[in-house]
Amino acid sequence: MTAKNCLVCASPTTQLCSGCKSVSYCSEAHQKKDWKAHKEYCTKIKEAANTFDAILFAENETYPRLIKVPWTLQPGDEYDGPMHKLDHSIWFKRPHSAVRPQYVPRWGLLGEELEHPLCFLFDDNFEVNNSPMNLCVQAVTGGRAGHRWCGNMLALRMGESYDLFESADMEEDMKPLVKYFEEYGKVIPGEYSG
Ligand SMILES: [Zn+2]
Ligand SMILES: [Zn+2]
Known part of the structure; x- marks a missing residue:
């Protein structure tokens, strides 16, 4: 859907x-x-003056959907390059929410590099603030996710650096995300040598 x-x-x-x-x-x-x-x-x-399209994996929904995330550009200085500040506060409201990016640069854990590397944001403090298991990730992987993701999650495309983003594309980006959710947290044959 x-x-x-x-x-x-x-x-x-x-x-x-x-x-x-x-x-x-x-x-x-x-x-x-x-x-x-x-x-x-x-x-x-x-x-919002500017927004990116992001794929929302809502914790209590069973299909992903495209939403908009407002952003502002923080110009670079002599130490850091320019940076997109995303306003994702609506989706991460629990006490002590600690929103962290998880990068998805390739197909699954070991496959080819993606033409459009992805990144998803999740609440890394889910255990502290009792975020429920993410039903949407469960649904899109048919229950085969290798990791118990909790709370809301938002996926975007990576920009030219780790601090820059681009809009996600539901058609193209869902498959690599599902593959990643399936493999992340499992031991994949060939991942460890010896
Ligand atoms: Zn209706
Ligand atoms: Zn509206």
Whole structure:
């Protein structure tokens, strides 16, 4: 399923929320029903000057969907290069959330380098703040994930450096992400020699 499914009932629909233009609802009734949950995101996206598309693996949803993440560019100085500051606060709200990037540069753990290297953000303090197991990762891997990912996760493409990002593409980027989730945390034949 894609973003063209109603966020409430998953029916196919062509109607986008007119505020953020990034989530779909089948009807006014379902839009109203979701407004309390959607309001913060909608307002933030409407006001954002720049956004990237990211693939959201919501902890309590069973299919990934494209969302927008606001960003600002912090110019480089003599020590560091330029850096995208992502505003992902909506998705990581638990106490002591520690959002960390996990880089996915290749197909699985040992395969070819990806044309568009990926990165996903997750809460590395999930054990401290009791984040639930991520149902979306479970669903896309058919329960074959090698690691127990918890809390929300957001995937983007890497930019020219570790501090720069680009929009994700649902069509192209899902397969390498699923492959990574399947292999990460398992011992892969050939990974260790001797
Ligand atoms: Zn609906
Ligand atoms: Zn909206």
